[in-house]
Amino acid sequence: MQHDKILILDFGSQVTQLIARRVREAHVFCEVQPCDVSDQWIRDYAADGLLKGVILSGSHASVYEDTTDKAPPAVFTLGVPVLGICYGMQTMAQQLGGKVEGHHLREFGPAAVRARGHTKLLENIADFTTPDGHGMLNVWMSHGDKVTELPPGFKLMASTDSCPIAGMADEERRFYAVQFHPEVTHTAQGKAILERFVLEICGARPDWVMRDHVAEAVESIRRQVGDEEVILGLSGGVDSSVAAALIHRAIGDQLTCVFVDHGLLRLNEGDMVMDMFVGKLHAKVIRVDASALFLGELQGVSDPEAKRKIIGNEFVTVFKQEAAKLTSAGAKGAKWLAQGTIYPDVIESGGAKSKKAVTIKSHHNVGGLPEQLGLKLLEPLRDLFKDEVRELGEALGLPHDMVYRHPFPGPGLGVRILGEVKKEYADLLRRADAIFIEELRNFRDAASGKSWYDLTSQAFAVFLPVKSVGVMGDGRTYDYVVALRAVQTSDFMTADWAELPYALLKKVSSRIINEVRGINRVTYDVSSKPPATIEWE
Numbered sequence: 001m002q003h004d005k006i007l008i009l010d011f012g013s014q015v016t017q018l019i020a021r022r023v024r025e026a027h028v029f030c031e032v033q034p035c036d037v038s039d040q041w042i043r044d045y046a047a048d049g050l051l052k053g054v055i056l057s058g059s060h061a062s063v064y065e066d067t068t069d070k071a072p073p074a075v076f077t078l079g080v081p082v083l084g085i086c087y088g089m090q091t092m093a094q095q096l097g098g099k100v101e102g103h104h105l106r107e108f109g110p111a112a113v114r115a116r117g118h119t120k121l122l123e124n125i126a127d128f129t130t131p132d133g134h135g136m137l138n139v140w141m142s143h144g145d146k147v148t149e150l151p152p153g154f155k156l157m158a159s160t161d162s163c164p165i166a167g168m169a170d171e172e173r174r175f176y177a178v179q180f181h182p183e184v185t186h187t188a189q190g191k192a193i194l195e196r197f198v199l200e201i202c203g204a205r206p207d208w209v210m211r212d213h214v215a216e217a218v219e220s221i222r223r224q225v226g227d228e229e230v231i232l233g234l235s236g237g238v239d240s241s242v243a244a245a246l247i248h249r250a251i252g253d254q255l256t257c258v259f260v261d262h263g264l265l266r267l268n269e270g271d272m273v274m275d276m277f278v279g280k281l282h283a284k285v286i287r288v289d290a291s292a293l294f295l296g297e298l299q300g301v302s303d304p305e306a307k308r309k310i311i312g313n314e315f316v317t318v319f320k321q322e323a324a325k326l327t328s329a330g331a332k333g334a335k336w337l338a339q340g341t342i343y344p345d346v347i348e349s350g351g352a353k354s355k356k357a358v359t360i361k362s363h364h365n366v367g368g369l370p371e372q373l374g375l376k377l378l379e380p381l382r383d384l385f386k387d388e389v390r391e392l393g394e395a396l397g398l399p400h401d402m403v404y405r406h407p408f409p410g411p412g413l414g415v416r417i418l419g420e421v422k423k424e425y426a427d428l429l430r431r432a433d434a435i436f437i438e439e440l441r442n443f444r445d446a447a448s449g450k451s452w453y454d455l456t457s458q459a460f461a462v463f464l465p466v467k468s469v470g471v472m473g474d475g476r477t478y479d480y481v482v483a484l485r486a487v488q489t490s491d492f493m494t495a496d497w498a499e500l501p502y503a504l505l506k507k508v509s510s511r512i513i514n515e516v517r518g519i520n521r522v523t524y525d526v527s528s529k530p531p532a533t534i535e536w537e
């Protein structure tokens, strides 16, 4: 089945992904592309007739600077509706003959917008009505520049006290633009406005539903792979688990999963993964116990980046060995490497050019492997956001607890044991961490009824290789310290430390100190990201 599609051109706004989320929530398929795709690219993209509309995102830049990006002109000649948001509105105005000016006064935060001109986009969408009968919208603004002159053919669609042209429309050509951000939840009617644009103005079919997606994905994997063999690095994390379950549904025993136990996994994780995939799904999984190898290589190394590099390299070595064994043992050998790449990974690596490439941490993943192994790449989750991946996982019958797990970094406990990694430390940390997670699952927030595990995005314990003095049973102890970390975040780029209930912290601390001999002190990390990061290394 072919889906109608909406194209979102990204000018580098922090919230471009939210536009895509809102469109997907309206069950319309959409893709984000960098704003500097060529006219030819746009025309090719539209050639199948499925492109129903284009959305231009915001940006940190100002359109009147010489160096800033413009929308590919073809966007305005395709004949499909276009919606400009913030910078997207400003560049639309400028490119089509209007005027944009800078102001030193920035408008950042909530604003009340008055709808004008009875346009199709805002018609009958309002948060309240003024005594004289005007529809008003509570929106979120984030700009310094303004459109000061409408382009020919446009009429005024919205205004605020400080921004007289807060929206404009050329209804004949179906071009609409708003200075505020409908994609953020602070704009109360934002969802309604984007739905109006996508469903009614663009007329896109709302046919993007997970149920159908499973069948389609299975079909497309079968077509792509034929009777060839596939290998996949299975971590027990959400993405690789859902990818494995999906591919297994499609091609059964043609899939072999390689699960590397580097000795830095969470408590019982290895057995859990095997139980699920081998025991319940009957998938082929090779469990490689490489803990001696990894811990050996890490001996004496305490620099975080050096540790990450070692773990990454060893991982590649082990994976290559297993792939080679598979090739020599089987008649055919694997031709495909499957990965649980999801849509945010795609956008982050190939997308917006505004992203600055400063290495804060070398993230471990299987990048670069396909070339080294000479395998073709199979990435069935490439189009999906994390919550869609989770929905898909559940549709495939994976247990809720597995698909709603917090993410776990590839280097595992290796980046949660500060400094040199030792088996002794990993064993202590695993037990402390398991207690923390267990209690997060046990404690529920009275108001929402949700567990604190579900109310946090990521939570774990960190091992500090320093000793402090304590007193237990009238005796002196001199033992290690554990720090607890729990954060709330939507995208892991920024995060707040979670305000866990004291009763929960108290229980966890007392259990860890009583049950894990070797730890006599527990602290709670109250640092946000930035300036701290989520992991400690």
Ligand SMILES: Nc1ncnc2c1ncn2[C@@H]1O[C@H](COP(=O)(O)OP(=O)(O)OP(=O)(O)O)[C@@H](O)[C@H]1O
Residues within 6 Å of the ligand: 232, 233, 234, 235, 236, 237, 238, 239, 240, 241, 258, 259, 260, 261, 262, 339, 340, 341, 364, 365, 366, 406, 407, 408, 409, 410
């Ligand atoms: N211990 C491991 N054994 C095999 N493959 C692994 C291991 N750790 C990581 N990988 C591979 O590296 C990829 C990237 O890891 P990443 O943590 O980003 O994703 P994930 O573990 O699948 O999901 P999550 O984000 O929920 O942890 C995984 O999809 C998996 O293919």
Ligand SMILES: O=c1[nH]c(=O)c2[nH+]cn([C@@H]3O[C@H](COP(=O)(O)O)[C@@H](O)[C@H]3O)c2[nH]1
Residues within 6 Å of the ligand: 361, 362, 363, 364, 365, 407, 408, 409, 410, 411, 458, 492, 529, 532, 533, 534, 535, 536, 537
């Ligand atoms: O697959 C991964 N390989 C890695 O090397 C890695 N390092 C950090 N993380 C995860 O990324 C998110 C942000 O972490 P930081 O704030 O510590 O950079 C958090 O969710 C971290 O757990 C990793 N994930």
Ligand SMILES: NC(=O)CC[C@H](N)C(=O)O
Residues within 6 Å of the ligand: 013, 057, 058, 059, 060, 061, 062, 063, 085, 086, 087, 088, 142, 143, 144, 145, 146
């Ligand atoms: N959020 C935006 O798109 C801002 C656009 C432009 N930089 C301005 O300040 O007006």
Ligand SMILES: [Mg+2]
Residues within 6 Å of the ligand: 235, 237, 238, 407, 408, 409, 410
């Ligand atoms: Mg993981």
